[in-house]
Structure formats: structure tokens, C-alpha cells
Amino acid sequence: MKLLSHSAKLFITFLFAILALNSGCSQEEQPGAPQPAAQGEQATSESSRTADGGSGTTAKSARAESIIIGVAGPHTGDLAPYGIPTMEALEMLAVEVNNSGGLLGRPVTLLAMDDQCKPEIATNVATNLVSRGASIVIGHICSGATKAALGIYKEADVVAISPSATNPPLTMDGEYPNFFRTIAPDDKQGQLAAEFVTDTLGAKKIAILHDKGDYGKGFADYAQLAFEEAGQAEVVLYEGVTPGAMDYSAVIQKIRREGAEAVVFGGYHPEASKLVGQMKKKRLDIPFIGPDGIKGDGFLDIAGLNAEGVYATGPKDVSTFPLNQKIRQAYIDTYGKEPGTFFDQGVAAWQAALNAIQVAGTTEYAAVSKALKTSRVETTVGQIKFDQHGDAEGVGFSVYQVQNGVFVQVQ
Amino acid sequence: MEYFLQLFSSGLTRGSIYALIALGYTMVYGIIQLINFAHGEIYMIGAFVALIVSGVLTIYGFSGASILVFAAVVAVIYAAAYGYTLERIAYRPLRGAPRLSPLISAIGMSIFLQNYVLLAQTPDFLPFPALIPEFEFIEPLAHIIGSAELVILTVSTISMIALTALIKYSRIGKAMRATQQDMHMARLVGIDVDRVISVTFVIGSVLAAIGGVLVGSYIGQINFYIGFMAGIKAFTAAVLGGIGNIPGAVLGGLVLGLSEAFAAGYISSAYEDVFAFGVLVLILILRPAGLLGRAVKQKV
Structure with a gap:
């Protein structure tokens, strides 16, 4: 009995190790991932995930000084539809940023990693991203996975901006000052x-x-x-x-x-x-x-x-914002499909992150986190800025009323 | 006092629906000692047929009460056909089998019919038109009972009286009573027992379909799953009153409906089911055969 439980433990540890390795590696070289059309000319760059811009710079030297942004969320498994739209949109936008001269004069490298919405994988993903020098992370997607990863980012002074983790205590209990979100919490x-x-x-x-x-x-x-x-x-x-x-x-x-x-x-x-x-x-x-x-x-x-x-509350209608329409159209042109769930919030998180780095003039934690809380930025979910808890102001729900058989926004 | 009367009318309304469905359970059980778990599904099918018919009639420009009557008639015929077929294919071949076999067959038919409607219609809720016409009441009556409730009470009372008359005074009723007392003896004196059983299923299905149509237009929505909960509640009502006993089913339905309504009104609607089933447990402890049931001696 004793022996059995011991070997079982060993086996589980082993299994986790393999999983961790897997989730780390497979994401880096996922060859089957769709490539944005604009990236075609960069097919020579070392990693398919690095969207190095300037055609003159070699991939190596670009990487030495690039700003690394992590994208963590479910990219495989049954919850993948919640994570993929954000990942794809960000790949597209990273190319755009690099083509127009990068951020702070440095290219942006995207590092996408799959947490399958599982807390135990999310901690591995977080450790991996931190050790590769990610200066900001867009993610995670699920509240449980986000909570598991946040401690690691906090230790390493990395800001995480989630497009979708709505669990109220994530921001409200003040445990993670490095956490921000572009979606309104449940409460x-x-x-x-x-x-x-x-x-x-x-x-x-x-x-x-x-x-x-x-x-x-x-x-x-x-x-x-x-x-x-x-x-x-x-x-x-x-x-x-x-x-x-x-x-x-x-x-x-x-x-x-x-x-x-x-x-x-x-x-x-x-x-x-x-x-x-x-x-x-x-x-x-x-x-x-x-x-x-x-x-x-x-x-x-x-x-x-x-x-x-009858009245009902519901997410604010963001599809009428010109910026949102523009990026949505670009996504459709690039991938040939409608963007999925959390696309708006994912892009908004990216825009807020870039703006904060731009305003701070550095990728250093304290400055970026301050910039997120002080600088208003135009995003796909409207003009936002984060409050002291890390929740986005200006994002949220509206009240609708049924009038003549349709829901009409009343507040 | 007004509040008490409001709850009373609400309890009476749902109680009479439970009673309508419970009658089908109890009649079948009385004759062949089978708990027909697919009975709730007949109720659901009745509601669906009525919905379809009323949709068609609305297109053709019929109105209000005429749709209700016509839809109910079609639903009743359709449900009766289902009830007959159900007995014919799922229970009759198992007539001589151990009692557990038809029970399993009944559960199977219930699952089959639910999923059949799920696939043939839709898994979503469907809006059911308010077929019961609205009429004005004088205060303070208007706050106590609505027209839909009054119609439900009236229709179910008439149905129950008709059933009682049928069983008491008609030839087939006499045959049903005889079959209930002793199936073999009834066969010996020349009663076509199979036919009596079929008729029992048909009558039960008719009552269930009437219940389905009434509930559909009362609450305004149906889906493939409504038969399950209604079936469980009606079965509870039948057991409460003493399964196999016809006045018992009616009494059981009313007791169940009233105790739910009063539990929701005076305690908490979150616990109305807890309270309803609590009443069942209590009554079965005090009277194991149900309110009006007679203890049957088991021959060993």
C-alpha cells in the first residue's frame, strides 16, 4: 500500500513534468498555427512566434533588445475558443506594431503559451514566461488559471492584464497589485x-x-x-x-x-x-x-x-466604436473569419499594455503599473483607464429595456 | 385573509393539474400494478400537439376560445393514440413478465419519448400562446383568482366528475372495476381484459393531455422536459392519496398543491419542493398506504 502510493506520487510528478515541458515547447514551435498574411516576408525569422518588424535587422539582434509580451490562455482543449481570438488578434497587431517601427524603438516579440485553462498548467506557463523575460502578460483567460499564475508574476514584478477573468476577488482583495483586467467583474x-x-x-x-x-x-x-x-x-x-x-x-x-x-x-x-x-x-x-x-x-x-x-443588464455594446470596427475588419481580412469571444477585451488589453509602456518610457514594473492607472487610452472597448484595484474604468454593463419587442439601451 | 385566499387559489390550481395527471398513474396502477413512468411524457406531448395545432389555426385566422377547444381536442386524440400505442408496444408484450420488467420498459419509453421530442422539435423552450381568454372579475375577487385559474379549476373538475361517472355507471367502467378487483376472474366471466387495459391507458392519456394544454397556456412556455417534473409531482400525488385509488389521486394532488403553495407563501419558495416531499414522507409514515389507500395483504 505504502509502496503503491509512493510510486503513484512519483508517477504523477513525472506526468506533470512532461505536461509542463509539453506546454512549454509545443507552443513555441506550433507549425500549424495560422500565419497572418502580412507576416509572409518574415518567414525567415527564427521563431514563428516572434513577429520581428524592421526588415533590416537580423532576428538575433532584434531579439536581444525586443520587448517580450506573453500571451497566456487556453489555445487547445475544449475552452480554446476563449483563448484563440486574443492570441490571433495579438499576433496580427504585433506585426503591425513592428512594421511601424516597434515600441520605444524596440521590436515587440510575442510569446504565446497554452494553459488549457488549468491552474496547474498555468503556473508552469507563468514560470516559463517569467524566465524568458516577459515584461508584461496578456492573460490568463479563465479566472482559476489566472489566480494560480498571478503569484508567480507578482514575485517577478510582471504586470498581467486579463481580457476575461471576471471573478471579483482577483482585483478586489488587493492581493495582486500587478493584476489588471479589461472586462467588468461579475459583481x-x-x-x-x-x-x-x-x-x-x-x-x-x-x-x-x-x-x-x-x-x-x-x-x-x-x-x-x-x-x-x-x-x-x-x-x-x-x-x-x-x-x-x-x-x-x-x-x-x-x-x-x-x-x-x-x-x-x-x-x-x-x-x-x-x-x-x-x-x-x-x-x-x-x-x-x-x-x-x-x-x-x-x-x-x-x-x-x-x-x-422589462429591464436587463448586459455588456456594453462596443461594436459601434470606429477603432473596434477597424481592428475587427483587419482581423477578418487576415484570418477570414469573425473574431470570437473576448476579442474586444483581448485587443483592449494589448492596447492598454502598449500605451502604458509608451507612456512609462520603459518596461519597468512600477512605471508601467503607474501608467496603466493614470493614462487614459482609446481601445476597442472604449476609452479606459484602470482604477486602484486594477479594474478598467469605463468598461462594463449597460441597462437595456424591452421596447416594441427589442432591447434598447436606456443607461 | 386575502393573502391566505390567494395562496389557496394558487395551490388549488396547481393541485388540480397534479390531480389530473395523477389519475392516469393511479388508474394504471390499480389495474396492472405498473407505475407508468412515461405518463409525464404523454402530458408533454399533449402540450406540444396543442401548440402546433394552435399555431396552424392562428395562421388561418381563428381566435381565442375556439383555438383552445380545437387544439385541446386534437391534443387529446393524439395523446390518446400515444397512450394506446405505448401500452401496445411497451407493456402488453410484458404482461406475464416479472413486475420489474414493465417498470424498466416504462422508464425506457419515458427517455425515448423525451428525446424523440427533443430531436423532432427543439431543445429550447417554446412560447405557448395564452389560449385561455381573459375576463374581468369584480374586486376583490380579481386579486384572488384569475380567469386562467378559474378555467383550469372548472375544466379539471368537469373531467374528474366525468371520469367518476364513467367508472361508476358505464359498462366499460364496470369492467374496469372488475379487472381491478381480480384480473383472472374478470377474464373468466368474459371481460376482454386487454381491451380494458387499453381503455385505461387511453383515459389516463386524455386527462394528461388536458392537463398539458391547460398548463401550457397558463404558464406560456413548454419544452421537451416539462413532463419529467410534472410526472414526478403527479406520481407523488398518487402515492400520497393511496396509489390505485381514484378519489385518493385527486385528494393527493390537492394536498400536494396546497402544501406547496402555502410553503412558498409562508416559508420560502426555495423550499417548496422540500416541503411537498416532506408532507409525503410524513403521511406515508402515519398512513403507509396513503390517505385513502387500503393496505393490501401480500401473499407470500
């Missing part, structure tokens, strides 16, 4: 809903319902917290409802009895449609607001006329 949505209900709708008594799931209850909890902190309205009812139940009329009568002036619901569209439908039947005519889980065609279809006037 912002609940906060926004709460603010909207009290400030814009002027409701004083609130009923909060949720579907008992992680997503729905999370939203409801953050909203409740925001109501309590603001102290402007009283939460008179906080209750879970059973998804798939035949009818919610009992809980609706309860909302009426408690005298609630607005309903905040955390959950998805099937329950939301049932609730608004039965509220209408029971003539309970008070505002109803839900998270981005109800902001979609599914809700509009099922709730039909009952959906009119």
Missing part, C-alpha cells in the same frame, strides 16, 4: 442593477429572486450587497424559486404582500418569462430587472408581449 452587473433600480426607478422596497443556480444566485447576492451598502432601498424579500416549477403565483402574491416596488431577478430567460407572465396575470405592475442571462432573443420570443418594459 458590477448586480451593482448596476441595484443602482438603476434605486437611482433611476426610485424604488424603495425591493424583492430579489433567483433561480438557486451559481449564476443567478451570484447576481442576486451582488445586487443585495449593493442595496445594503447603498442603504437607499430596503430588500423586503430575498428568495430562491425552483426552476421548472409549474407556477410562481405564490411567490408573486408574496412580492405583492411585502409591498415591493421592483423585482430584481437572477437567472435565465425561461424562469424570467414565466415570472413576468404571471406578474402580468396577477396584475402586479412593478419594474422587473434581470441579468444578461435574460437579455436575448430567447426571452423576447417566449415572454412575447409580457416582455415589454
Whole structure:
């Protein structure tokens, strides 16, 4: 028994070592990765991942002085669709930067590494990036992997900017001053809903319902917290409802009895449609607001006329920004497909990182981190700057309302 | 007091739906001691057929109540056909088999029908038109009961009275009672037992389909999975009232519906299922055969 567990440990260690090696190496030479068209003339450069610009400089000398930027995220496995758009967009943009003279007069080298969204691989990736001298990392993608890697970056004084890790404590608990993100954290949505209900709708008594799931209850909890902190309205009812139940009329009568002036619901569209439908039947005519889980065609279809006037929070629409449209078009021209999830945030992270280095005039940690927090920059998600926690100001959610069968942005 | 009445009407409404479906479970169990787990799926199919028919009728310009009646009739016929076929292919070949075999067959049919609808229709929720017409009530009644609830209560009461009359006074009802008492004896006196069993499945399916149509237009959405939860609840109601006992199924449905509504209203809707199943456990501890069930002596 003892022997077995010992050898099992050995085996696992061995396995991890191999995995670490794999994730390190395979990324460097991945030959099958799509190459941006503009990079064709640089096919002679040593590594396919280094997008050295100036045609005159040899690859070797360029590398000696280049600014290394790491890109970490899932590039293989089932979560790869969340990481690949950022990696591809950054490859394209690195070529562009190098073709126009580089950053601070130095070429930019991109170092993409695959963490498969797994915390144990993410730590290896982080160690690898740090030891290769990455001065800034765009990533990671998943909150769990990000959390695992951040300690290593912190030790090495490396800034990490994630396009997608939404777990609120990553910035809020102050443990990682080197962490920034270009996406709004989960709690912002609940906060926004709460603010909207009290400030814009002027409701004083609130009923909060949720579907008992992680997503729905999370939203409801953050909203409740925001109501309590603001102290402007009283939460008179906080209750879970059973998804798939035949009818919610009992809980609706309860909302009426408690005298609630607005309903905040955390959950998805099937329950939301049932609730608004039965509220209408029971003539309970008070505002109803839900998270981005109800902001979609599914809700509009099922709730039909009952959906009119319902509010929902959802990510800000960034597709109308000219800068966003330009880079999106460039991506489509280069890769021949629509960019995927977190493309906007990934590019924004890149733009913020480059701007910070430019403003700081160096890649040194303290200066870059200060520049990120002080300098406003135009990005694909709008004009942003990071607050003292590392969350991007100016990024976030908007409130939408159903008007004549479509969601219209109202705030 | 108003709040109590509101909860009471809400509980009565869902209770009567549970009762409608529970009748199908209890009738089948009473005759062939089989728990027909595919019964919830018949309810779901009834709702789907009604949705399709009402969609077609709306295109042809029919309105309100006429769609409801016509869609319900088609749904009932369709569900009855499903119920008959179900018994014919999944249970009749297993008539002499050990009791576990048809039970497994029933679970298999349930999974099959769910996935059939999933593939043939859609995995998403579909909007169900509000077929039950809205009419105005005078205050304070309007806050206690809505038109949809009133229609559900009326239709299910009529269905249950019709069923009772059928079983009590008609020839086939008499045959059903005889088969329930002793299948072999019934066969000896010349009752076509297979036909009686088929009729039982058809009647149960008709009631389930009526329930499906009513619930669909009451809550406004359906998907392939709604039969599962409704089936579990109705089965609970049947056991609560004493499985095999027809008035018991109705009573069980109402008790279950009311206890859910009051639990949601006075305690927390997060625990309505906990409370409902808690009531079941409690009643089974005190009366193991259910509220109206009679303990059957097991012959060893």
C-alpha cells in the first residue's frame, strides 16, 4: 500500500513534468498555427512566434533588445475558443506594431503559451514566461488559471492584464497589485442593477429572486450587497424559486404582500418569462430587472408581449466604436473569419499594455503599473483607464429595456 | 385573509393539474400494478400537439376560445393514440413478465419519448400562446383568482366528475372495476381484459393531455422536459392519496398543491419542493398506504 502510493506520487510528478515541458515547447514551435498574411516576408525569422518588424535587422539582434509580451490562455482543449481570438488578434497587431517601427524603438516579440485553462498548467506557463523575460502578460483567460499564475508574476514584478477573468476577488482583495483586467467583474452587473433600480426607478422596497443556480444566485447576492451598502432601498424579500416549477403565483402574491416596488431577478430567460407572465396575470405592475442571462432573443420570443418594459443588464455594446470596427475588419481580412469571444477585451488589453509602456518610457514594473492607472487610452472597448484595484474604468454593463419587442439601451 | 385566499387559489390550481395527471398513474396502477413512468411524457406531448395545432389555426385566422377547444381536442386524440400505442408496444408484450420488467420498459419509453421530442422539435423552450381568454372579475375577487385559474379549476373538475361517472355507471367502467378487483376472474366471466387495459391507458392519456394544454397556456412556455417534473409531482400525488385509488389521486394532488403553495407563501419558495416531499414522507409514515389507500395483504 505504502509502496503503491509512493510510486503513484512519483508517477504523477513525472506526468506533470512532461505536461509542463509539453506546454512549454509545443507552443513555441506550433507549425500549424495560422500565419497572418502580412507576416509572409518574415518567414525567415527564427521563431514563428516572434513577429520581428524592421526588415533590416537580423532576428538575433532584434531579439536581444525586443520587448517580450506573453500571451497566456487556453489555445487547445475544449475552452480554446476563449483563448484563440486574443492570441490571433495579438499576433496580427504585433506585426503591425513592428512594421511601424516597434515600441520605444524596440521590436515587440510575442510569446504565446497554452494553459488549457488549468491552474496547474498555468503556473508552469507563468514560470516559463517569467524566465524568458516577459515584461508584461496578456492573460490568463479563465479566472482559476489566472489566480494560480498571478503569484508567480507578482514575485517577478510582471504586470498581467486579463481580457476575461471576471471573478471579483482577483482585483478586489488587493492581493495582486500587478493584476489588471479589461472586462467588468461579475459583481458590477448586480451593482448596476441595484443602482438603476434605486437611482433611476426610485424604488424603495425591493424583492430579489433567483433561480438557486451559481449564476443567478451570484447576481442576486451582488445586487443585495449593493442595496445594503447603498442603504437607499430596503430588500423586503430575498428568495430562491425552483426552476421548472409549474407556477410562481405564490411567490408573486408574496412580492405583492411585502409591498415591493421592483423585482430584481437572477437567472435565465425561461424562469424570467414565466415570472413576468404571471406578474402580468396577477396584475402586479412593478419594474422587473434581470441579468444578461435574460437579455436575448430567447426571452423576447417566449415572454412575447409580457416582455415589454422589462429591464436587463448586459455588456456594453462596443461594436459601434470606429477603432473596434477597424481592428475587427483587419482581423477578418487576415484570418477570414469573425473574431470570437473576448476579442474586444483581448485587443483592449494589448492596447492598454502598449500605451502604458509608451507612456512609462520603459518596461519597468512600477512605471508601467503607474501608467496603466493614470493614462487614459482609446481601445476597442472604449476609452479606459484602470482604477486602484486594477479594474478598467469605463468598461462594463449597460441597462437595456424591452421596447416594441427589442432591447434598447436606456443607461 | 386575502393573502391566505390567494395562496389557496394558487395551490388549488396547481393541485388540480397534479390531480389530473395523477389519475392516469393511479388508474394504471390499480389495474396492472405498473407505475407508468412515461405518463409525464404523454402530458408533454399533449402540450406540444396543442401548440402546433394552435399555431396552424392562428395562421388561418381563428381566435381565442375556439383555438383552445380545437387544439385541446386534437391534443387529446393524439395523446390518446400515444397512450394506446405505448401500452401496445411497451407493456402488453410484458404482461406475464416479472413486475420489474414493465417498470424498466416504462422508464425506457419515458427517455425515448423525451428525446424523440427533443430531436423532432427543439431543445429550447417554446412560447405557448395564452389560449385561455381573459375576463374581468369584480374586486376583490380579481386579486384572488384569475380567469386562467378559474378555467383550469372548472375544466379539471368537469373531467374528474366525468371520469367518476364513467367508472361508476358505464359498462366499460364496470369492467374496469372488475379487472381491478381480480384480473383472472374478470377474464373468466368474459371481460376482454386487454381491451380494458387499453381503455385505461387511453383515459389516463386524455386527462394528461388536458392537463398539458391547460398548463401550457397558463404558464406560456413548454419544452421537451416539462413532463419529467410534472410526472414526478403527479406520481407523488398518487402515492400520497393511496396509489390505485381514484378519489385518493385527486385528494393527493390537492394536498400536494396546497402544501406547496402555502410553503412558498409562508416559508420560502426555495423550499417548496422540500416541503411537498416532506408532507409525503410524513403521511406515508402515519398512513403507509396513503390517505385513502387500503393496505393490501401480500401473499407470500
